[in-house]
Amino acid sequence: MTSFSETGLKEEILSALETLGFEKPTPIQEKTIPHLLNSKQDIIASAQTGTGKTAAFGLPVIHNIDVDNRKPQALILCPTRELCLQIANDLTQFSKFIKGLEIVAVYGGASIEPQIKALGKVAQVVVATPGRAKDLISRRKLNLSNVERVVLDEADEMLSMGFKDDLDAILSSVPEERQTLLFSATMSGEVKRISNEYMNEPIELSAARINLGSENVSHVFYQVHAKDRYEVLKRIADINPNIYGIVFCRTRKETKDIASQLMQDGYNADALHGDLSQAQRDEVMGKFRSRQLQMLVATDVAARGLDVNELTHVINFNLPDDPEVYTHRSGRTGRAGNKGISVAIIHSREMRRIKDIERNSSIKFKKELVPNGKDICTRQLYALIDKIEKVEVNEQQIEPFLPEIYQKLEWLSREDLIKHFVSAEFNRFLAYYKNAKDINLPDKKERKERSESRDRGNSKMSRLYINLGAHSQLTPLRLIGIVNEALDSSSAEIGKIEIMNRFSFFEIDTATVDKLIANIKDFDFRGQEISIERAQQKDNNNSSSKYRGRGEGRKRDSRRSSGDFKKGGNNSKFRGKRNRR
Known part of the structure; x- marks a missing residue:
C-alpha cells in the first residue's frame, strides 16, 4: 500500500490526512486499517510508541461512526490523562471535515462536571482513562449501550498501573456484540487474560518495532561506576548546549532526586512523576513542550502521552529491566525526519543488558567516552561565540547606553575586551572542569x-x-x-x-x-x-x-x-x- 487513498477511507478523512502531511501508511496502519474497514473481527495488535497506532485504530473508528446517532458508538481506553488528550486531539484533526462528529475526552485529575455536560450533548467517540470511565458509568452519565467498538490502547500499561478491576468493570458493561481492539507493546499474563475473557477469536497483527534501527537514531552508551552516573548526565548536558531531551529514571524518588540536583546545579530541568498533582503535571509538561525546559526527568509511566517530535536526546539514567521498554523510550527521538540520540549510562555489570537490547531490537550500540573537561569547555566556548555572533542587535534600544559603556571600556584593547567578555560568561565552566577527572571505566x-x-x-x-x-x-x-x-x-x-x-x-x-x-x-x-x-x-x-x-x-x-x-x-x-x- 503506497498511499492512504488505497485504504478505502472516506474522502473527508483523506482530505484531513493530506492537510496534516500524512502520505504513506506505516506498517501497523497498513495491516489494521483495511481489516477494520471490512471486518468486525477482534484484533490484538503489537504496536509501540511512534509506530502510528493512533491513526491505525482511530481512522477506522471515525470512518465507521454514524453521525446521525448522537450516542457513544466507540470507546477508547488509555492509561494516562496526557495520552487521553493526545488521542482525542488526533482524532479531532482526522475528522475535522466530517460534520456532526463529536469526540469527548474524559479523564481524572480534572473536574467531572464539564465532562458530564459534554457527554450529555453529542459524543459519538469517547476517549477515557479507566478510573474516570468507571466513575461516569457508576453515576449513569456514560451510557455504553450503543458502543460497537472498544479500543484498549497500551493495555499493558493500564494493567501495570493497577486498572485491572476498572477494565473488568468497564468491559463487562459494554454490549457483547462489539468489536474489541487491543493494542499493547508487550503480551503479559494479564493482557492475555483480558484478551481471553473479553475478546472473541481475535486475530493477531504486529508491526516492526519502533525505529531503533532507523538511520535517524544513534544508540550510544557510557560505562562508568554507578556513583558517577549523575556526573555523566551533567557532562552530556554541558557538551550539548542545545540539548532538548528526556531523562528516564526507574523510580519516582530517583526522578525527584535527579531533577532536584540538576536544578540546584543550574540546569534548565524539572521532574515528571506520579506524585505531582494534575495542575503541576500540566505546568511541567507545558513548559517542556514550549522548550522553557531543556531536560525533563521522568518515569516511564509519567512520560506516557508526551508526544514531542523535536527531542535531541533520550537518556537512560538507568536501563529498564525489560528491553522492550528501551524501545519505547528510544522511539521518542529521531522523529519527523529529525536526528536523535539514545544514550544509556551503564556500570560494569550491565553489558549483558546492552547485548540483550541489541538482540531484541536489532540495533547496534556504540561505546563512547565520557567527555572530558577540555572538550566540554571548548564546546561551550564556541556555543557562546555563535550566540554572540547571531544575537539580534536592537540599535534603538541600546543607543542611549552606549556612550557611557564606551567610556567605561575605552581603556581595554579589542583583544582584552574579548577576553574580559568571554571570561565573564565562561569562567564557571573553566573553574568547574579545571581538575575534571576521567570517569570512564577502563577496559x-x-x-x-x-x-x-x-x-x-x-x-x-x-x-x-x-x-x-x-x-x-x-x-x-x-x-x-x-x-x-x-x-x-x-x-x-x-x-x-x-x-x-x-x-x-x-x-x-x-x-x-x-x-x-x-x-x-x-x-x-x-x-x-x-x-x-x-x-x-x-x-x-x-x-x-x-x-x-x-x-x-x-x-x-x-x-x-x-x-x-x-x-x-x-x-x-x-x-x-x-x-x-
Missing part, C-alpha cells in the same frame, strides 16, 4: 595494567580516621566531598570506606595524606569541627571518645559556602574518584 587491558601498577607499589593507600559518622549524617558521598574540597581536587584515589555511628575510616592515596590532614583543620561539617588522623596503629574497636577531633577552627572564606560543609547537600562537585578494591 580489561587498562584494568590489568592498573592492577599490576598497584602490585608494584605505585599506588599505595593509607587508612585514615575521621571523627564523623552516621550520627552526623555522614555518607560515603559526603565523605568524598569533604576530601575533595579539602584537597581542592577530585583526583585522589579513595578506597574502602567504613561508616560507623560516631566516626569512620577510609583509605586514600598515601601521597595526599599529609596535605589532607593539614587542610582539614580549616573545615567543619554541619557545625562540627572535622579531625582526620592516620589510623594504622589504632584499635578499630575503641570508643569514639578516643578519637575526638582536634580541629583548629572553621574556615570562613567563600569556598565553604558552596559546599556540603555548611548545607549538608549532595553537591555534584563532591563526586570524587572512588576505587573499590
Whole structure:
C-alpha cells in the first residue's frame, strides 16, 4: 500500500490526512486499517510508541461512526490523562471535515462536571482513562449501550498501573456484540487474560518495532561506576548546549532526586512523576513542550502521552529491566525526519543488558567516552561565540547606553575586551572542569595494567580516621566531598570506606595524606569541627571518645559556602574518584 487513498477511507478523512502531511501508511496502519474497514473481527495488535497506532485504530473508528446517532458508538481506553488528550486531539484533526462528529475526552485529575455536560450533548467517540470511565458509568452519565467498538490502547500499561478491576468493570458493561481492539507493546499474563475473557477469536497483527534501527537514531552508551552516573548526565548536558531531551529514571524518588540536583546545579530541568498533582503535571509538561525546559526527568509511566517530535536526546539514567521498554523510550527521538540520540549510562555489570537490547531490537550500540573537561569547555566556548555572533542587535534600544559603556571600556584593547567578555560568561565552566577527572571505566587491558601498577607499589593507600559518622549524617558521598574540597581536587584515589555511628575510616592515596590532614583543620561539617588522623596503629574497636577531633577552627572564606560543609547537600562537585578494591 503506497498511499492512504488505497485504504478505502472516506474522502473527508483523506482530505484531513493530506492537510496534516500524512502520505504513506506505516506498517501497523497498513495491516489494521483495511481489516477494520471490512471486518468486525477482534484484533490484538503489537504496536509501540511512534509506530502510528493512533491513526491505525482511530481512522477506522471515525470512518465507521454514524453521525446521525448522537450516542457513544466507540470507546477508547488509555492509561494516562496526557495520552487521553493526545488521542482525542488526533482524532479531532482526522475528522475535522466530517460534520456532526463529536469526540469527548474524559479523564481524572480534572473536574467531572464539564465532562458530564459534554457527554450529555453529542459524543459519538469517547476517549477515557479507566478510573474516570468507571466513575461516569457508576453515576449513569456514560451510557455504553450503543458502543460497537472498544479500543484498549497500551493495555499493558493500564494493567501495570493497577486498572485491572476498572477494565473488568468497564468491559463487562459494554454490549457483547462489539468489536474489541487491543493494542499493547508487550503480551503479559494479564493482557492475555483480558484478551481471553473479553475478546472473541481475535486475530493477531504486529508491526516492526519502533525505529531503533532507523538511520535517524544513534544508540550510544557510557560505562562508568554507578556513583558517577549523575556526573555523566551533567557532562552530556554541558557538551550539548542545545540539548532538548528526556531523562528516564526507574523510580519516582530517583526522578525527584535527579531533577532536584540538576536544578540546584543550574540546569534548565524539572521532574515528571506520579506524585505531582494534575495542575503541576500540566505546568511541567507545558513548559517542556514550549522548550522553557531543556531536560525533563521522568518515569516511564509519567512520560506516557508526551508526544514531542523535536527531542535531541533520550537518556537512560538507568536501563529498564525489560528491553522492550528501551524501545519505547528510544522511539521518542529521531522523529519527523529529525536526528536523535539514545544514550544509556551503564556500570560494569550491565553489558549483558546492552547485548540483550541489541538482540531484541536489532540495533547496534556504540561505546563512547565520557567527555572530558577540555572538550566540554571548548564546546561551550564556541556555543557562546555563535550566540554572540547571531544575537539580534536592537540599535534603538541600546543607543542611549552606549556612550557611557564606551567610556567605561575605552581603556581595554579589542583583544582584552574579548577576553574580559568571554571570561565573564565562561569562567564557571573553566573553574568547574579545571581538575575534571576521567570517569570512564577502563577496559580489561587498562584494568590489568592498573592492577599490576598497584602490585608494584605505585599506588599505595593509607587508612585514615575521621571523627564523623552516621550520627552526623555522614555518607560515603559526603565523605568524598569533604576530601575533595579539602584537597581542592577530585583526583585522589579513595578506597574502602567504613561508616560507623560516631566516626569512620577510609583509605586514600598515601601521597595526599599529609596535605589532607593539614587542610582539614580549616573545615567543619554541619557545625562540627572535622579531625582526620592516620589510623594504622589504632584499635578499630575503641570508643569514639578516643578519637575526638582536634580541629583548629572553621574556615570562613567563600569556598565553604558552596559546599556540603555548611548545607549538608549532595553537591555534584563532591563526586570524587572512588576505587573499590
